[in-house]
Each structure stands twice: as structure tokens, then as C-alpha cells.
Amino acid sequence: MTRYFKQAGYALGLPVILLTGWWVASAGSTNPFWPPLSTILEAFPTTWTMDRIVGDVLPSLARLGIGFGIAVVLGIVLGTAIGLSPTLRALSEPVLEFFRAVPPPVLVPIIALFAGYTGWLGKIITIALGCLWPILLNTVEGVRGLDPTLTDTAKSYRLSPWRRLVFVILPGASPRIFTGARQSLSIGVILMVISELFGANRGLGAAIVQFQRTFAIPQMWTGVILLGVIGVLLAMLFRLAENRMLAWYVGQRQIERGA
Amino acid sequence: MSPSSATLTPSSRPRTATRSRRPRRSRDLWLGVTGVLIVLAGAETLSRTGIVNPDFLPPVTEMYASLFEMLGEGWFWEALWLTVRGWAIGLAAAMALGIVVGFVIGSSAFLRKFTNSTIEFLRPIPSVALIPLVILIFGTQPQSAFVLVVYAAFWQVLVQVLYGVADVDPVARDTARSYHFGPIRIARSVVYPTALPYIMTAFRLGAAVALILEITAELVIGVDGLGRELGVAQSSGAVPETYALVIVIGFIGVAVNLLVRLIERKALWWHPSVRSEQS
Numbered sequence: 001m002t003r004y005f006k007q008a009g010y011a012l013g014l015p016v017i018l019l020t021g022w023w024v025a026s027a028g029s030t031n032p033f034w035p036p037l038s039t040i041l042e043a044f045p046t047t048w049t050m051d052r053i054v055g056d057v058l059p060s061l062a063r064l065g066i067g068f069g070i071a072v073v074l075g076i077v078l079g080t081a082i083g084l085s086p087t088l089r090a091l092s093e094p095v096l097e098f099f100r101a102v103p104p105p106v107l108v109p110i111i112a113l114f115a116g117y118t119g120w121l122g123k124i125i126t127i128a129l130g131c132l133w134p135i136l137l138n139t140v141e142g143v144r145g146l147d148p149t150l151t152d153t154a155k156s157y158r159l160s161p162w163r164r165l166v167f168v169i170l171p172g173a174s175p176r177i178f179t180g181a182r183q184s185l186s187i188g189v190i191l192m193v194i195s196e197l198f199g200a201n202r203g204l205g206a207a208i209v210q211f212q213r214t215f216a217i218p219q220m221w222t223g224v225i226l227l228g229v230i231g232v233l234l235a236m237l238f239r240l241a242e243n244r245m246l247a248w249y250v251g252q253r254q255i256e257r258g259a
Numbered sequence: 260m261s262p263s264s265a266t267l268t269p270s271s272r273p274r275t276a277t278r279s280r281r282p283r284r285s286r287d288l289w290l291g292v293t294g295v296l297i298v299l300a301g302a303e304t305l306s307r308t309g310i311v312n313p314d315f316l317p318p319v320t321e322m323y324a325s326l327f328e329m330l331g332e333g334w335f336w337e338a339l340w341l342t343v344r345g346w347a348i349g350l351a352a353a354m355a356l357g358i359v360v361g362f363v364i365g366s367s368a369f370l371r372k373f374t375n376s377t378i379e380f381l382r383p384i385p386s387v388a389l390i391p392l393v394i395l396i397f398g399t400q401p402q403s404a405f406v407l408v409v410y411a412a413f414w415q416v417l418v419q420v421l422y423g424v425a426d427v428d429p430v431a432r433d434t435a436r437s438y439h440f441g442p443i444r445i446a447r448s449v450v451y452p453t454a455l456p457y458i459m460t461a462f463r464l465g466a467a468v469a470l471i472l473e474i475t476a477e478l479v480i481g482v483d484g485l486g487r488e489l490g491v492a493q494s495s496g497a498v499p500e501t502y503a504l505v506i507v508i509g510f511i512g513v514a515v516n517l518l519v520r521l522i523e524r525k526a527l528w529w530h531p532s533v534r535s536e537q538s
Binding site: 010011012013014015018033086087090091092093094095097098099100101102103104105106107108109110113114133134145147148179183186187189190192193194197205208209211212217220223224227228231232235236 | 479
């Protein structure tokens with residue numbers, strides 16, 4: 001029982017200190033940019049009504065989910081192929097190097113030319129393209145960094161290429177793939193917001209900028225907080241998936257640590 | 260390298276390695292050039308034959324003509340300098356902060372537990388959520404971009420460094436402890452080599468994210484730099500110039516990555532992922 005209290009204490013200690021600090025420091029604030037925390041919290045339920053959640057928040061999240069999903073599938077498939085073949089790696093490296101180096105927001109004007117930017121397509125392409133590179137890169141690194149003993153053992157046991165892929169290569173690379181996917185998710189959230197700053201009037205990012213332009217500062221702050229909360233929830237969801245799918249890796253680490 | 264070369268004396272080993280590596284290097288180079296040519300020729304063909312509307316995708320030759328035209332103009336170099344400067348300062352600040360904070364938090368079990376929930380909460384807050392805030396406070400000044408860049412890159416670096424410090428082989432750490440290594444010596448000879456690949460990854464990812472945010476700040480907020488020029492070119496319908504600026508921004512990113520890779524290769528020559536390329 002005390003263990004749970006201890007854990008809760010660790011988890012809540014610093015946030016409580018920081019929030020209390022914010023509350024106290026902003027309590028009597030008359031600076032229009034830094035309204036008191038109490039004012040922000042009061043504005044929250046009236047700002048994010050059911051109507052707004054269905055009309056702005058959910059479509060944003062759906063676009064993020066679709067784009068991220070496309071990036072994960074493409075990234076793992078391409079990354080494994082490139083990581084396994086030195087020839088393919090040499091052939092594609094300069095090209096990938098270039099496309100990876102182009103910051104995704106820069107593609108917005110170009111994607112807008114092709115797909116238009118008022119609908120979902122342009123935004124989803126932006127998110128998918130931006131999320132692709134960290135996953136692709138990490139998959140390549142994960143496949144390259146495999147323990148040579150493992151791959152050699154698999155070879156000398158004459159495992160078929162398919163079995164080697166499913167039982168040795170992908171599991172071996174999966175910790176790196178998850179690291180990449182985690183990076184991608186945060187880039188995806190960034191792009192979800194940015195894609196709505198161009199030519200969209202609905203969506204979470206569009207709503208927050210709308211508040212800023214109309215100087216509805218407490219409402220803007222609620223948007224920033226909501227974005228943060230969404231980010232945290234997504235990270236928790238990701239952690240859950242990671243712990244489930246990388247159970248062997250997490251367990252192995254814990255045993256090694258003697259925890 | 261053949262398996263037997265592992266038993267060679269250290270003095271003769273590098274010579275064997277360079278001899279077997281040279282043909283492969285030049286082959287890789289040619290393959291890379293081929294890959295680039297295929298893409299360039301493909302894009303040129305798509306545009307010239309009208310398979311893709313040339314209004315959307317001008318021929319590659321036109322993009323580069325526009326690019327070379329820009330190279331002769333003062334505003335271009337001014338914008339390039341502002342972008343690179345903003346990116347470099349922001350990234351340097353984020354790296355320094357991230358590594359120091361990461362080592363301090365990572366080396367103490369108490370601090371790790373104590374800060375975990377806060378880091379997990381603050382990290383996923385997308386830096387772009389701060390855009391409205393920095394517009395209100397700094398407007399189009401370079402500080403707007405600086406805040407966004409540092410905020411975005413810092414978490415990338417911190418999380419990687421924390422991963423790296425946590426990845427230390429417990430046996431190695433316990434061995435060091437039983438040999439009565441002090442905390443600084445443990446940090447230098449046990450934690451640092453383990454964390455180094457992660458720090459390199461952090462540098463690479465941080466550099467990319469920093470460039471994204473620097474360009475975003477210029478494009479969206481209007482901070483001076485290449486991003487703003489891109490926004491101007493796009494809204495005035497100068498399509499080849501838009502592509503040319505995208506290419507330039509891409510090349511900045513490529514230059515950065517090459518630099519990172521060079522440093523990585525120098526610093527991680529002992530790591531399996533680098534060594535297997537040379538075998």
C-alpha cells in the first residue's frame with residue numbers, strides 16, 4: 001500500500017509544485033498575455049463544448065491518425081528493405097538524404113499546388129511525409145545495428161529469409177522502430193497544427209490561432225493546454241502499445257537491472 | 260575484413276581495412292549518383308511531357324535556373340545567413356541544456372522518478388502551440404523563432420540522452436562501482452560511451468527539428484529568413500522560385516546531416532553500426 005502512495009507521490013509531486021507556483025504567481029496578474037490560471041480554467045468548459053470537439057478536435061486527430069499510420073507502414077517496409085541491402089542503401093541514400101532534410105512545412109505550398117489545401121488530402125500527405133523519415137531512418141539503423149551473432153546464427157541455422165525477417169530482423173530492430181515512431185508522433189502533432197494554419201478555418205490549430213488573432217487570450221491558453229493534454233494522452237497511448245509489443249525487451253532490461 | 264584479420268596486430272589492421280574499402284566506396288558513390296540522376300531525370304520527364312501539369316511541377320532545369328539566378332542576389336544571402344544563424348544558436352542552446360539536464364536527471368534514480376511525469380507532460384506539448392504566444396510577445400523578431408526552436412529541440416535531446424543514460428549495461432555499471440569508480444569517472448568511462456550514440460541521434464534529430472521550427476517560424480510568423488522568402492514567392496505565384504527555395508532549404512538540411520554523420524563516424528568508430536560498413 002505504501003508503495004502505491006510513494007509512486008503517486010513521485011508522479012504528482014513536481015506537477016503539483018509547478019501548478020501551485022503558476023496559480024500563485026499569476027493570481028493577481030493584470031498582464032493581458034498572462035491571465036490568472038483561475039480565469040483560464042473558468043474559460044475551459046465554455047470554450048471546448050461538444051460542438052467544438054466534434055467539429056475541430058476529432059477531425060484533427062483523425063487526420064493525424066491516418067497520416068501517422070501511413071508513415072509507420074511505409075517507414076518499416078522501406079526501412080527494412082534499405083537496411084538489409086547495402087546496394088539499395090547506396091542507391092537511395094543521397095535521394096533520401098535530401099528529402100529527409102527538407103523540413104515538412106516547406107512542402108505545404110507545394111502539396112497545396114497538387115492536392116489543394118482546403119480538404120483532408122493535403123493535410124494528411126503533409127503529416128505522413130513528415131512522420132515518415134524518423135521511422136524510416138530508425139528502422140534502417142535498427143536493422144543495421146542488429147547483433148551480428150544473431151544474424152549469423154539465424155543464417156547458419158538456415159532460417160528462410162521470411163522467417164529471418166519475422167523472427168530475427170523485425171524484433172531485433174523493433175526497439176529502434178518504436179523510438180522512431182515516438183519521434184514521428186511528436187512531429188506529426190506539430191504538422192497537424194501547422195497544416196491547419198494554412199487555408200483552414202476548422203481544426204484544433206486553426207481554432208487556437210483564431211483565438212490569438214481575436215485577442216481572446218484566456219481561450220487561447222485553454223487551446224494551448226488542450227493541445228498539451230492531447231499530446232500527453234497520445235504519448236500514454238503510445239507507451240501502452242510499446243509496453244505490450246516490446247514486452248520482451250522491457251522485461252529483459254528489467255531483469256538485467258535486477259528490478 | 261576477413262575473420263582472420265581480427266588477430267592481426269593493430270598497426271597492420273588499418274591498411275587492410277582501407278584497401279578492401281576503397282572499391283566499395285567508389286561503387287557506393289556511383290550508385291548514389293545514379294539514384295539522384297534517376298530522380299532528376301524522372302521529374303524532368305514528368306514535367307516536359309505534361310504527365311504532371313508543368314504549372315505545378317516546373318522542369319527541374321527551370322528550378323535550377325531560378326536557383327542560380329537567386330545566388331547572385333543580395334537578399335538571398337541575407338536570408339540564408341539569418342536562417343542558418345537562428346537555427347545554429349537555437350540548436351546549440353537546446354543541445355547544451357538537454358545534455359546537462361539529461362545527465363543530471365538520468366544519473367539519479369530519485370530525480371528520474373520525480374521529474375518523469377512532468378517531462379512526459381511537457382515534452383508532448385507541440386512547440387507550435389506556442390506560436391500564438393510568441394507572436395503576442397515577440398512579434399516577428401528573431402526571438403520568436405528562438406523560443407520555438409529551443410523548446411522543440413530541447414525535448415528531443417533530453418529524451419534521447421535519458422534513453423542513453425538508462426541504456427547503460429547494469430553489469431558494467433556495477434563493475435565500475437565495485438572498483439570504486441567515482442561518479443565523474445563512471446559518467447566519463449561507462450555512461451558517456453553508452454550514451455554517445457544516443458547523443459548523436461539527439462543531435463541529428465534535434466538539428467532536423469530545429470530547422471523545421473526555424474523555417475516554420477519564418478513561414479508562419481514572418482520572422483526574416485528563407486522561410487519568409489518562400490512564403491512571399493509562393494503567394495506571388497512564382498512557382499520555379501518556390502521550388503528553388505525549397506531545394507536550397509533542403510540543401511541546408513543535407514549539409515547539416517553530412518556534418519553530423521562525419522562527427523558521428525569519428526566519434527563512434529567502435530560501434531557495430533559503423534564498423535559493419537567497413538567490414
